[in-house]
Amino acid sequence: MQMSIFRGAFAAVFCLAATAAGAQESNNRVAAHTDWSVFEAGDPAQCxxxxxxxxxxxxxxxxPVEVNRSATLLFVSYIPSSSVAGQVSFTGGYPFRPDSTVTLDVGGTKFELFTEGEMAWSASDADDAKIITAMKRGSEAVLTGISSRGTQTQDTFSLFGFTAAVEEAEKRCSS
Known part of the structure; x- marks a missing residue:
């Protein structure tokens, strides 16, 4: 459980910074591959x-209900100085129900992501590797979560360009 807490706290801080960078289309965007973008920042190196x-x-x-959500994004992160190599995370744009999980479904293969605040991530590096492999083979990823207010959200992400984007991010931040 301790690893999950670390992974989540780290992902939350990192992804909030990434969300702001993405929303502003800052100079950190280094590539676009169909439906996926690649960002890079330095000191320490992050991709x-x-x-x-x-x-x-x-x-x-x-x-169906209308809800206000902030940025909803799916990430794969590489941060060599923190030994992060292919960490899958998701920001749902709202606080998730405490002690809930998000289901990530890629072509019928389902994975469980743990939540804390507005973030969700897998439990281990091994799970990240399995998710990335499935996403490279799939055409879409569907993430289903429950907000702290009881709203169920289902977000469908295209995986067109995923392989090229994740491989470029990995290459740019290989240690």
């Missing part, structure tokens, strides 16, 4: 591939 959902469905008690 990440990121995408926004193509489709968003929000429901409460089985009925």
């Amino acid at each position: 990440w591939s990121v995408s926004a959902p193509k489709e968003v469905v929000n429901t409460r008690e089985g009925r």
